[in-house]
Amino acid sequence: MLKFFKILKAVILLKCPACFEGHLFKNPHLFNLKEIADMPAHCPCCGQDFVVETEFYYGAMFVSYALTALLMFLVMGLDILFSGYLYFKELLLYICLLLLGWTYWFRVSRAVWLAFYIYWLQPYRDKN
Ligand SMILES: [Zn+2]
Structure with a gap:
């Protein structure tokens, strides 16, 4: 369980x-859109391959969809739970906040996809 929180x-x-320890992306700034998806080929600390295969990160789209849906259901659900109603202006506010953070969700989706690969699918990995 402790390892799960370290991965999280x-x-x-x-x-x-x-x-x-190693950074997943070359440029840590989230609003530098030209380099938003640039990742080093290997981890600078441990040598983990970040480019597993061609088009590996297409699967991160599904993670992005699931994370976005989960976040919106959670936020809107809490809003409805505490206020009893979701106003249209609140919905627009939540969508705007989600759109402001899309670069972070994009990168988190890639990180989740890579973590999923490393811990469940990568061959020859030490499972400790
Ligand atoms: Zn590493």
Whole structure:
């Protein structure tokens, strides 16, 4: 269980899910849109391969969809739970906030997808 939280922390901080130290992206700034998807080929700390295969990160789209849906259901559900009603202006506010953070969700989705690969699918990985 402790390892799960270490992986979760690495994903949230956009660090390497294998060693929890190396940065996943070349440019840490979230609003530099030209380099939003640029990742080093390998982790600078542990050598974990970040480019597993061609078009590997297409699967991160599904993670992005699930994370976005979960976040919106959670936020809107709490709003409805506490206020009893979801106003249209609130819905627009939540959508705007989600759109403002899309670069972070984009990167988190890639980090989750890579962590999923490393811990469940990668061959020859030490499972400790
Ligand atoms: Zn690493």
